Amino acid sequence: MSPGAARRSRARDGFVPPIIAVPAVLGLALLVLPLAALVARVDWTTFWPDITSQPALDALRLSFVTGLIATVACTILGVPLALVIARSGARTAAVLRAIVTVPLVLPPMVGGIALLFLFGRRGWFGALGLQIPFTTTAVVIAQTFVALPFLVLALEGALRTSGVAFERTAAALGAGRWTILRRVTLPLAAPGLLAGVILCFARAIGEFGATALFAGNAPGVTQTMPLAIYTAFNGAGVPQGTAVALALLLLITAVAVLLLVRAWRPGTPR
Template identity: 80%
Template structure:
């Protein structure tokens, strides 16, 4: 009785309705899979190109997120309360921003008429644009997850290591990051999952060229508009993304008992 609390039992009815609303569409998707041709659909040339591009760009985008996200998370975690609140709010913006708006913003920065037009870089509608779009939408997941772990671990162990003569880089490598490892791993996993599932910013900033910028979400969208991969391949790729999402949740859950509270509700 204590575990169940004292909520009115009748609330179980809308709760079940809400759960069904979340689960039934996924069940309908699984029900549309043509199991007899599943392997052929996934291994078709167009599907493999989209899968290969999504995984490759997702890995590169995740690496970029680690490269810039770890220092940013450290900055936020060790900053004063006011500065940390401002920085955290800025990092959170891509999470609540419509993806199309993010793609438009990237286009205005890197496009021919953008702020960086004078550099001569031809970034929009290239594979590089896919990576940048994925990095833009995925970076907050890593930063918020790691920042929460860093704040939870505090600086006491770092202070002790410094008193014993350890240098800053040694402290970072041997004390700070190991203590925050659960948050870092959770952030990396969530970051990669978000990157390979990105659609809106990629479509606007990178386009939808097969083999160059057509990732799995774009291939699925194109198929249901009558072009590109077959609808069978689109359903198969959708199932693959669904399985990936479930595996990501399971991996994050596996680290949950040893992880500290994570900012932004990522846990």
């Protein structure tokens, strides 16, 4: 390699000290090895019976149905919220974005307690006679609470990237606000919206902490896949073989979600 080519290669690869690769490899191993251990633990000879057993099917069905409902709820609530944040002034947007981000950094158990204090028998809405905790509705609310930020932040980022130039052009041509929203704003932000919806669904079906405290762990009613896995490793509920199979299914779902999101990001190298 010529000296010029070597310099261009170094400029392209950066100037990070080679020793940095050591902790980088250790960090990667910390992320990959536990997942490899999970896959290695799966008993493939009983995988299909495990995943199709009645407790597993109940948990699967409940997780996917409530996850889909929560994703629809997040879309209905999250799209307007993302639009408001993206089109607000810098200070207002910063405050709203911080509020939306709270469930991402809040321990899930704290979220479950907060929902219980809001909808519980002695909560703000509990005084109205609503019986929401420890029902399937509570599962949907908990999933919506933890998943909504993923959709809002993904869509808000896409809306800010697309800007308002095309909206102004459409307005100058006589288009109304709803027409601009339907024909210009949302189509331009469609990749961000789709990515947000996919991430939202994945987060919803993987929710555990808030659901456990707010909805409980009743098989067929509130026992989602994460709760079934937790229960199995505490000596009750579904067998551990089924729990491992469900854990692998959640892992496969997470990987599929990441691949879908990557595929829908414009300009992402493949």
